[in-house]
Each structure stands twice: as structure tokens, then as C-alpha cells.
Amino acid sequence: MSAPREPFFPADRSIRADEAPLEIRHLGLVDYQQAWDLQAELAARRAADEIGDQVLVLEHPSVYTAGKRTQPEDRPTNGQPVVDVDRGGRITWHGEGQLVAYPIIKLADPVDVVDYVRRLEEALIETVRNVGVDEAGRINGRSGVWVPASGTRRDRKLAALGIRITRGVTMHGLALNCSNTLEFYEHIVACGIDDADVSTLSLELDREVTVEEMTTPLIDALDAALAGRLKVADHTFAEAPDPTKGLPRVPRQG
Template sequence: MTAPRQPFFPADRSIRADADGLLDVRRLGEVDYLEAWDLQAELAAQRARGEIPDTVLLLQHPSIYTAGKRTQPEDRPTNGLPVIDVDRGGRITWHGPGQLVAYPIIKLADPVDVVDYVRRLEEALIHVSREVGVTRAGRIDGRSGVWVPAEGERPDRKIAAIGIRITRGVTMHGIALNCCNTLEFYDYIVPCGIDDAGVSTLSQELARTVTVEDMEEPFLHALEEVLSGRMTVADHTFGSAPDPCRGLGRSRRS
């Protein structure tokens, strides 16, 4: 989706406060969600104090549901599995093996432009999805993340989700790119609060296995390019739909 206004910075300018600094990449393997959340909070505080450089965590999670601040009671799982309520935006989603999760801990340049940051994350994900063969990957106006358009009896379907938090100008949480994970656990929730679309993976779209390891380096490269402004956000919008978070306040845990 295109931004509702012009970004605060020119498209070819870095959105990072430390425009010339290298990203510290940490490949963590499979990490418990709460352990990773605690690590993010610790690193974000250190980054805000200037004690560490911009950092990107690459990992996978054991199977878990997480509920953002706009999650509604009807979104929650019907299979009895636990849900972790988190401080990111958005509604409910699932994480598990076969899904590339990236948590950028980035100090953004002033004035902080949340919309531009999200669009740049989307751009990196669209780029790597198209490069691997999902050439129709793009945006739906009104909905974050990366989508593949409907075809035949298959509806629009999400292949990458984005949920972020920014505190003291430092980003937390991030992206989840479905590579070769199961889709079973999405059947028991309303993913991202959207009940009129589907969920897919790169492997399902391409009818071949695309692993997390296949996508790590391409994503890191694309992320550096978009954050620096060397890769600019383009209009990859192919449709529009209602924003699943519009008008919703924070929901109490059920």
C-alpha cells in the first residue's frame, strides 16, 4: 500500500539515525518467544542509550500464538493452545518452525516516521519474495504485510506479517516470512483479524521447498538496502480492503 502522505525523509535517504553504521546481525536459531522478547527489550534499551549499534535478530520460534494490542476475543484460538499477549501493534498471529522471523532493533532518525519504516519493511519482503519466484507478491491498501492476489478459487493470501513497536525512537518486533511452515495453526484463529483472506507460504506458492536458510541472506541484504534508501519503496498495490485494526481500542485479555 502507498503511504497516506509523503514520508518525512526523501525516498533515497536512510531512515536510520546512524546512517553509516553496520548492522550487527545475530542468528539465534530456534528461540522461545518470551526469551526473545526479553532479549529485544534489553537490546532496545541498550540501543536507546547508545551502548550498541543497530542490531537485527534472525530466528525461529517454537509453535506459539501471539496477540497484539488490537486483538479481539473472537480472534483467539479455538484449539486450547496458549496465547502470549504482546506490546506490538496488530492483532493475533502464529509463529513456528519454518517461518523466518526478524527483529530489527534500529534507532530511527528524527522525526520518527513509523509509516515509512513499515513500508520499507514491506518493500524488503516484497523484493525477496519476487526474487525467489513469487512474482505477484505485493500490497493490499488498508492491510499491512505482503500478499499474493486471488486467483481462481484461492483468495488473497498473506505470506509475510509485520508487527512493530517503537520506544524512545528504537524499533522492536518486526517481520515473519512464511517459508516452509505448516498452515495448520492458522485454522484455529482469525489471523491478523482478517476473515476474508487466506495465509500461504513461499513453498506453497512455488510448489517447491523454500527454507528459512534460503531466505536469511536475501532478506538481510534487502533490509539494509531499504533502510539506507538505496532500495526505494515502490507502488506494488494490487487491491484494497478494510483495515482490520481501524477503530479498535486495546482489547482486554480474555
């Protein structure tokens, strides 16, 4: 398995503290700040055991979001506003045509952040491979799901991850590029990575791949990965520098 160490739990064991079924909430198109506020409210209630585990499934209107390691040079050159957010990582973009999932999950003790991230990646890899992107996998040193370089094309990211865990409960999550524009990525250093590119399922498969098409397969894979029915495997095809390693946290702007 491509991880810095062995996980705390066996690969076939659930990483969730609760065995009850996940509640899946399909929210449609939601403003980023509203979704963030909802996550914070739900995470606090989940930590207090007032609600069970759930996954928010949605799209965002066009927005840049900057994680805690975002550097000044990463920020957009097109004058668009940025939401500074409490997740890890650097800057990214969200918009329509991108499938976003925010698991609000209480993790089993001891909390294993690395294993949680690897399970999210595994769910995404399973999903995109099943739809036809057979070579999708990991780049050691970088989170997310990638397609390896081919011909004149560089390595390219299909799905991004950014998480926060507070009181053992997860927030933020993953974004899978389905049919969204890539225009807005041209004005930032996406995730702090300038030696690779970004892609979508529609571009990789040369057909329109909608959010609606990918929602059920992704949720099913996510449920299976968290439960241990879908085991984390080694899908690493390359190594590259970690774009957040050694960087200080930059004070939020605004």
C-alpha cells in the first residue's frame, strides 16, 4: 500500500465509529460558504452524537477556495474572490460540473488521518476506473487521483482532496471533475502544483460525463471504502514532491 506507514486498522475493517448506514444528502447547487457553515454545524452535532454519519453531495457555483498552506503566489490572477477555508492543502477551484462530496463522519479511535485519505482516494480510483479511466491512480507525495502522462500530455489530476478532522469528525472532502470547465484553473497554481495539469472525466473519455452519472457510483464506492469492503490497494504510478511540505500556514486574507 502506498502510505508512509501501515494503517491502524486492518484493510477489511471499518474506519467509522458507527455501523449505522450512512445518510446521503443530495443538496444540488449550494453556495460554498453556506455549505461550509452547514458542515460546521453538522460536525459539531456529530461530535456530540446528536446525529449519525452523513455525506453531503452537491455542486458549487464557481469559487476559489484557499486551504491553510496556500501561498500568495498561488492566488488567482483574474481578480476573482477567494474563500479562505480551514481545510488542509493549498488553493483550488470549484464549479458546476464538478461532483463534490463532504463526509461528516465520526472516525473510530485511534483516528487515522492517513488511512482516511487513502480510503477516499480508493473510492475515487474505483469509480473512475469503472467508468473507463483505466490507468487512474496515485502519485506518491501528492493527494488526489491522477492520470499518468501520455504522449505530449503531463500527469493530470482528476479529483482533489482536502479535509479537516475535529473531535474525531471529518469535514470537507473530495471533488471529482466530471464535465466542468478548466478555464478557472488557468489563473491559479492549483494545489500548489505547477509541473502537472488538471483534467475531467469528459476530456479523458471523449464524451460528456455528468455529475448525475457519477454520483451513485462514487457514493457506493465511498461507503464500501470506509467500511473496509473496498480495500486500499497500491495504485501508485509515480512519485513527486509534496506541494505542502515545509510550508508555513499563511494568515487568512480579508
